[in-house]
Amino acid sequence: MNKRELVDAISERLGSKKAAAEAVDAILETIQNTVAKGDKVAITGFGSFEKAQRPARTARNPATGKTIEVPATWVPKFRAGADFKNLVAGKK
Numbered sequence: 001m002n003k004r005e006l007v008d009a010i011s012e013r014l015g016s017k018k019a020a021a022e023a024v025d026a027i028l029e030t031i032q033n034t035v036a037k038g039d040k041v042a043i044t045g046f047g048s049f050e051k052a053q054r055p056a057r058t059a060r061n062p063a064t065g066k067t068i069e070v071p072a073t074w075v076p077k078f079r080a081g082a083d084f085k086n087l088v089a090g091k092k
Contacts (some may be wrong), residue, residue, distance in 0.1 A: 035076055045083035052077040 001009070003024065011020035021066075034041050035049050042048040056072040 011075075043081070045081050047080040047084055050066055050077050050079075 007017065007021045007024050010024060011017040014020050015022070022050055026092055028043050035051050038051050040048055040050040052072055054073050054075050057070050059070045060067050
């Protein structure tokens with residue numbers, strides 16, 4: 001499912017495609033901005049989004065076999081909640 005399909009699915013419940021698009025955009029923008037600031041976003045039953053640091057490491061270029069140093073960086077991290085995990089596993 002892509003963003004357009006998500007908006008279409010939500011618009012069926014809300015009755016308005018415009019309201020659904022605004023809601024999806026607002027939710028995604030809020031999560032992204034909050035995590036980028038370093039705060040955690042936790043949605044009970046769904047999961048949590050947070051900012052995590054990936055340490056510097058040595059990697060290998062697969063084309064040449066040459067080793068390169070990859071600097072440390074910040075990445076978004078998602079951890080699924082128990083209800084979401086159970087639903088995917090077919091336990092609910």
